[in-house]
Amino acid sequence: MKLNPCFAALATALLLAATPAAHASSGTGVAWQAAAADADVDRYFTQAKAEKKPVLLYWGAKWCPPCNQLKATLFNRADFIEQSKAFVAVGIDGDAPGAQKLGTRFKVRGYPTLILFNPGGSEITRLPGGADAAQVMKVLQLGLSSGRPVKAVLADAKAGKKLSANEWRLLGFYGWETDEQQLLPAEQRAATLAQLAKASEGVDAETTTRLWLKSVGAMAEGKSADAAQLPRLRAVLADPVQAHAQMDVLTNESPDLVKAFAPAPGEARNALVAAFDAALKRLNEDATLSRADRLNALQGRIELARLDTPKDDPHPQGIPPALLAEARDQAGRANREITDGYERQAVVTEAAFLLGRAGLWKESDELLKSALARSHSPYYLMSQLGGNAKKQGKKADALRWYEEAFNKSEGPATRLQWGSNYFAALIELAPEDTARIEKVAAQLFAEAEKDPGAFYERSERSLKKVATLLGNWNHGPAQAAAVGRLKAQLDGVCGKLDGSDTKAKSACQGLMKKA
The missing domain is CATH 1.20.58 (Methane Monooxygenase Hydroxylase; Chain G, domain 1)
Structure with missing residues (x-):
């Protein structure tokens, strides 16, 4: 489950140019080359083959909060910009004429998606979305140094062949959420990830843990986990180092993981929720994480607090007053402190969403309205305001905001x-x-x-x-x-x-x- 309303979920970084598909004319950013048709992509792949460079393809949209998070924390990193000289960077704006046809060609749906290809045009890997920027950089470097398609690595792993630690990390940090059944049918993912977790034991502990968590989390689609493995989950939650390494899985999939190990309300569930809440609180206070990642941890705490509330109940009961106060404080602080437009689009929309999930509709509406004039895509915020109004039963307001969002959309x-x-x-x-x-x-x-x-x-x-x-x-x-x-x-x-x-x-x- 991705908690941010936009799909998908991905948490990483800033491009210094106006859009990821634009050239960084100042020479200080990534020289993205825009593609809107097959001819564009073919030309860039021909260039990559001639220069013996891989291709990094970015698929996104101007309004998309996770895309803007990419523009605020990864693409502006000095190491990413330097690394980009080793590949041909291709940006596809989903609103370019004909761009959706390219979506069919590359089997991409959710914004954003990052795919690394070798110079011959074969897909090497899809980069993880929810991991922090430093982890994404490591996976990118692994893919660049390997050049070996992750599909071949997966086939070897399933056949029982010996893999290096780096090959296991390619599998562990693969963008499974944006796979679009390129490696596996959706119904086979949970079982295959569990198989991989078992096979990777003793090679790379972080990768083993990630594969295992994913096999019992959102990709397990509600199936109960082996209760004998509960101490393993508790150990991850109690260890700040492990919890930080698995930050994206723990924040995005906390409700799924709790329900997997404690399907019914009761003492066992309460104890696991308390352990999760402590781990998420540490992540929420971790200054090494981006503001969006920290808010995502706070939202995870809110989702756990309303775990036994009907999914679409607009007025959840039982959320601790101290947690509500934290939601108000952190959302307000983000609105006051953020100056970067890309980060604002990512964080303000997320903050407004978590306020709504906490039942703080007045605060959510006020936050979105205050950000309208400063947003480069105000129609996204208007759409959220429409959703807020609908959930509160305000039909006329909902239709007014949805209509305005459509009229202003680009x-x-x-x-x-x-x-x-x-x-x-x-x-x-x-x-x-x-x-x-x-x-x-x-x-x-x-x-x-x-x-x-x-x-x-x-x-x-x-x-x-x-x-x-x-x-x-x-x-x-x-x-x-x-x-x-x-x-x-x-x-x-x-x-x-x-x-x-x-x-x-x-x-x-x-x-x-x-x-």
């Missing part, structure tokens, strides 16, 4: 995503407003017509969402008439697509079948 993929969110809110909160619902759907179809990547990846999922919601909504004469007009519009969009793009044609034609 970039083809982002506009389809934000528009589909606004559309979903209309269907849920104002299903009787047929004219408004039809108008928004028609606008989204019109924008899809102008976007060459509209029927790929994130944009296709946004359009599928709209079509599915239309199907669920289509239950009367007025709705049927509106859906009929929208279908005619979409038929025209499909008819104008390049006939050679069979993928887009098929996706487009399949949409209205859902309605």
Whole structure:
């Protein structure tokens, strides 16, 4: 479970240029080369092969909080900038025309994703998202020095062949959350990670622990863990060094790990929650971690405090007053102290989210509103305000914020995503407003017509969402008439697509079948 509302989760760093896909003209940053189409990527891979350099591909978006965290803690590190001279750095902005087609090519979905390729174009590894910047640097250096695809390393490990400590670390710190089934089907991950953890024993203790934690955490999808292994988890929590090394797993997956070892409420669960809370409190106070990582630890404490509260209950009971005070204090301090725009986009949105999870809606709303004028992507904050209002039962406010977020959103993929969110809110909160619902759907179809990547990846999922919601909504004469007009519009969009793009044609034609 990634606690930050954006997906995905990844916690790392700052690019000195305006966007990761831009050149660092001052010569002091990473010289990212922008890619928006296959021809761009092919050119960079040809360059990499000629120069015998690996390729580091970054997939992200301007608004994405974890992407902005990358821009605030990793890409501006002197060692990362120096290391970047050893590879061809390629940045894909998910809102560039046609970028979503590249998402299909590289099997990337969540923002951000970092993939390292060898000079021949074979994928070496996907870098871990939640690990801190120093750990990511180590994994990057391992991948650069090895040049061996992690897929081959995994095959050797599963076959029982001997691996070096560095090869085990490539597996342990692989970006499993952004794998998109490149190495393993999702249903095989937990068992395979457990197998790898066992096989790596005695080679690299940190890697063994990481593989084991992941095998019983979020990737286990709610399955109970072996109770005999509980002392092992307690040892990690009690040891500040081990807890720091596994920071991202412990903060992001604390509820999953607690439920795995203590499925039912009671004394055993309370004791484990207390041990987790102590470890997360240390991480929250650890000045060597980024502000976002420290807040993520605080959010982990809040999630544990509301563990037995229904998931979507907007007013959780039983959160200790001292923890609520810490949430207020740390969110306010972050808002006052942050001066970097990238860090603000990452941290303020996270702080507002954790305040909401604590039931502090007034504070969450005020924080988001105070940050609107200073955000380079205010529509993300507006969308959060819409979500806050909806959870509090304020329908009119929710629709107003979702509409404003859509109107202010920028970039083809982002506009389809934000528009589909606004559309979903209309269907849920104002299903009787047929004219408004039809108008928004028609606008989204019109924008899809102008976007060459509209029927790929994130944009296709946004359009599928709209079509599915239309199907669920289509239950009367007025709705049927509106859906009929929208279908005619979409038929025209499909008819104008390049006939050679069979993928887009098929996706487009399949949409209205859902309605």
